[in-house]
Amino acid sequence: MHRLLERITDLYTPVRLRGLLMDGLYQIATHDKGITRMNTSRITFHHAPNSRSGSTLMLLEELGAQYDLHVMDLTRGEQREAKYLRVNPMGKVPAIEHLGGLVTERPAIFTYLADLYPEAQLAPVIGEPLRGPYLRWLSFYGSCFEPAVMDRFMKHPAAPVSTCPYGSFDMVIDQVEAQLATGPWLFGERFTAADILWASSLDWTMKFGIVPRRDAFEAYVARFMVRPAIVRAVAQDAALARSHALAAA
Template identity: 55%
Template sequence: MSRITFYHSPRTRSSGTLVLLEELGADYDLELINMKAGEQRQPAYLAINPLGKVPAIRHGDALVTEQGAVYLYLADLFPRAGLAPALDDPLRGPYLRWTVFYGSSFEPAVVDRALKRDPAPSAMSPYGDYDSVIRTLADQLEEGPYLLGNRMTAADILWGSALNWTIGFGVVPNLPVFQRYVERMTARPAFARVAERDAAWVAEHERAAGKA
């Protein structure tokens, strides 16, 4: 199997992807992008993702951007890890639903809420309304312990990371069901390893900036 090249910036959305790579036991080459220094807007990285966003991966001839797509691709690439229901598994549809729901509905809703702006008219809004998004997610997790019941998938790594930072920034309410879920996911060793590595990289970047 070709090695994966993973483009990552510490303490960003791509941190969850790094957790996923660790959970999958994947071999990968890491390309660190210093977003505080603006490296995501330089031609070298814009050739990878013209939007200047992370995460992104290269695997052989395949270049994959967009967070949900990266998770789906990686989890399918390592079926033995058991983090993606197979195509003929009844859980495959719900797994795809909740992975895509994050980028198509949840992120637009929380960004609008963070910026204190109203959603688009209902006929145009990609998510309807903020309260419905939060209630839909909370109702699903009440059936837990994971999004798909007793089975943990790559979608839970995505959502565990996402709820951790959105609750931390105050754009998602810290409902008991969310708190239990975040605690369950972030207690996994892979989350702790990534947090430690991200902190070390950030400190290294700050030291380098101080010497410049």
């Protein structure tokens, strides 16, 4: 098994997996960028390939963060085993541990990590005019977009606009499209962690046929997917998924 997992490093070169080993439930990979950063404390990232946590992997790569990767296979139900439930009782990914604390829920994770690495300039700092809009769009994802998408996917009957927490599916989608009109990113020329959350989510929701393929969304995702850090993260996630498939064969 160790030899099989070590082959992941041959599948992509920009990101180095060092000291790959097994530790009970988890595959552990240490990601060191070899760059001196303002923040040198390590992050533990709980991840499963082919899941929503892929966007957190993208963020970590964009930040140039140093992190230890704990990989789970969702097809085997590893996220529901006792060892991980002691970390996150909800049994969900992504989750990060840092300085003895646990952070879950992607808007919270993105806010935390982007602030942790200010030198990457992926988060407007407090006092910048964009700080408020930036936090708004991170929160809008979790409070409006995700519930609207899941209600549509599960074919739940639409609630009256006056009582639905997010208004309506069309209202949410129209708001996102209007925000992208300033282009090329959510806040014009300024690329932020919020773009990683939104572009990755629009990508998969369009692929699943939940969100309509509007021109603004497709152009936004296309710009995003060719960023070097995103290319690295996608390759890494695919390699991890292949390792699970090979292990199950």
